Amino acid sequence: MMQESGTEATNGTANQNGAAACVERHREVQSKSATPSSDITASDLVNFQQQQALQVARQILLQQQQQSSALKSPKNNDKQPAPQVPVSVAMMTPQVITPQQMQQILQHQVLSPQQLQLLLQQQQALMLQQQLQEFYKKQQEQLHLQLIQQQHGSKQQSKEVSAQQLAFQQQLLQVQQLQQQHLLSLQRQGLLSIQPNQTLPLHSLTQGMIPVELQQLWKEVTNSYVKEENSATNNGHRGLDLSSPSPVPHKNHNQHGSTNGQYISHSLKREGSALDDHSPHSHPLYGHGVCKWPGCEAVFDDFHSFLKHLNNEHALDDRSTAQCRVQMQVVQQLELQLSKDKERLQAMMTHLHVKSTEPKPTPQPLNLVSNVTLSKTAPEASPPLSLPQTPTTPTAPLTPLSQTHSVITPTSLHSVGPMRRRYSDKYNMPISPDIVQNKEFYMNAEVRPPFTYASLIRQAILESPERQLTLNEIYNWFTRMFAYFRRNAATWKNAVRHNLSLHKCFVRVENVKGAVWTVDELEFQKRRPQKISGSPALVKNIHTTLGYGPALSAAFQASMAENNIPLYTTASIGSPTLNSLASAIREEMNGAMDHGNSNGSDSSPGRSPLPAMHHINVKEEPLDPEEHEGPLSLVTTANHSPDFDHNRDYEDDHGNEDML
C-alpha cells in the first residue's frame, strides 16, 4: 500500500491518491470492520470511534467481570487468559481510565450522560491519537525510506531523482496536511487531546520540509494545549480559558466537552487578521474592537468585555459547534487550496530549474494567491462567477484531501430534489436580504434556491425599478439570479406562469407594451403563514444537495434546534458559499425573525475577505484560477460546469438580457 502511494506520488494525481491511500491506511489501522465505503469523512471517523469507544467500554466491563469472577475462583486465575481485547483497548486503557474507574462510573452512574460522553470522547481521542501516531510514523518511515533509496540511486538520474524528491515532498506535504487536518478536526471537536510534549514523530522527521505555515499551524495547535494545560482547573480541560487571567466559569452542558475556548479560537486564528497573538490583550477572535466570531461582529470597548462576550455568547453549545465545524471546513478547503498552489509552484520551480527544494520560502497569506487572481474581478467585487466551485465548497468532507473527487458530481447537483424549502414564505418574510447576500452563490451554484416560486417572482418584481415585470423579464431574472434556473426551463417557467396565475398576490396589468405583472403586497401578506418546523427538510435538502457530511449536517441540525442563530450573517466568514448556506439555514431558523440585523443591505459577499474560497473546487477538474479570470459572464460560468446542459435554455435568455 505504501508502495503504491509512493509511486503515485510521482505523478500528477499524487495528491488525491496519496491522501486516499493515507485515509485507507488510517482506516485499516483503526479497524478492519469499518464500512467498505470508498470515502470516509471525519464524521464517519467520529462515528466509528464512538462505536469503538462503546465497544471499549463493554470490553472493559467484561474484563472487569471476568477478573472479579476469577478472583472468586482462584483456580482459573492463572490459566485463564485475559480476554481478547482489541489493540486499541490495550493501548489506551492504562493511560486514560482504569477499568475500575470505568465500572464505577457506569455502575454508580455518578456521571451525567454528558459527562459519560465526554469520557468516551476522551477515550476515543487517546485511542485515535495513538493510531494516528502509528499511522503517520509508518507513513513517514516509508517515505523516508523511499527518499533515501532515491538519493542513493544513480547519479545519471539526478533529474529524475529531484523530480521524485519533489513528488516525495509533495506527498510529505500532503501527509502532513492530512495529519494536521485530522488533528485539527479532532481537536476542534474536542476529541483529541495532545500533551504539549507529545509531538508526533512526523513533526521532527520532516521539520525541514514542513512549510512554514504548517509549522505555524502546528505551533498554534500545540501552544493552545500548552496554554490550556497551564490554565487547567478542576474542570479539567473543559475550562474555558481564552487567555484571560480569570476564566469565567460557565455551565458546560454540552457533550463536546473540550471543544470550546482555545481550541476554537486558535483554530480560527488563521481566519483573523494580522493580530499579534502575543499581546496579552489580543485575541484571534478580537480585532478593531469587534468580535470576529463568524457572524457576530459585536463591538466592544475593551478587551475584557469582549472576553466576557466570548464566554457568554460563544460558549460551547451546538451553535458554536456547528459554526466551528463550518469554519473547519473553510480552513480545510483553504489548506487544500494552499497545497495545490504549492504543488503548482513546485512544478513551476522545477520546470524553471530552480534549485530550491523548499516548498515555499516564506509563509504566504492563505488568500494571497487568490487575491492576485481575483484582482481583475468586477468593480463591485463580485466573486469570479466563472468558478464552478460554489456548490461544492461546503460539501467538502472533513478529509478533503482524500475526497477531492467523487464527493459530489455535477450530476448530483442537478438531481436536486423537489423544492420544499420554502422558508422564505414563512410569515411572508422578505427574501431580499438573503438573495442579495447570497447572490453570487445562487448565481454560480446550481443549487435550488430555498425560496418558493411565489417569493422569487415577488422578489423579481420588487427588484425592478417600476415594480413590474413582464413574464419574460421574470424569466430573465430567474436565469440571471439563479444558476439552477438555467436548466429545465420548461418546468420552472411553467411553474412561474402557474404561480402568477394562481396567486392572487400577482396582478396582471395591461401595459402599453403588453402585460406586466405586479405584486399586491397585501395579498402576499395575507397568505397563510407557515409555522417553522425546525426544518429538517432544509437540512436534508442541503445535505443531500450539497453533499454535506453527516457531521456538519448534524451540527446544523443541532444548531437549528436553537433559535435565532446568526451563523454567518455577512461576509465575515468570507465564503459566499458557506455564507449563503449558513445564511439560508439561519433564515430557516429565524423564520419570521427580523432581517434587520442580517446586514443584508450592505453585505456583498463579493467583499469577502477570503476570496480564496472562490477558487475552491472539490470537483475533479484541476484548479485553474488563471482560466477563470474572464468577465463576469454567466455563460462563462455555465461553460465551466461540465454537466451544464442548460445552454439551450439559458442562451435564449442570454440573448436579450444585459448581464449584470
Add this chain to the structure above:
DNA sequence: GCAGACCTAAACAGCC
C-alpha cells in the same frame, strides 16, 4: 387523517 402550501405536469385557449 386532514387541510393547506407547494411543486410538477399537462391541457387548453388566445394572441402574435
Add this chain to the structure above:
DNA sequence: CGGCTGTTTAGGTCTG
C-alpha cells in the same frame, strides 16, 4: 403553424 402567454386542473409531497 409554432411559440408565447395565461388559465386551469390534477396529482403528488410535505408540514402543521
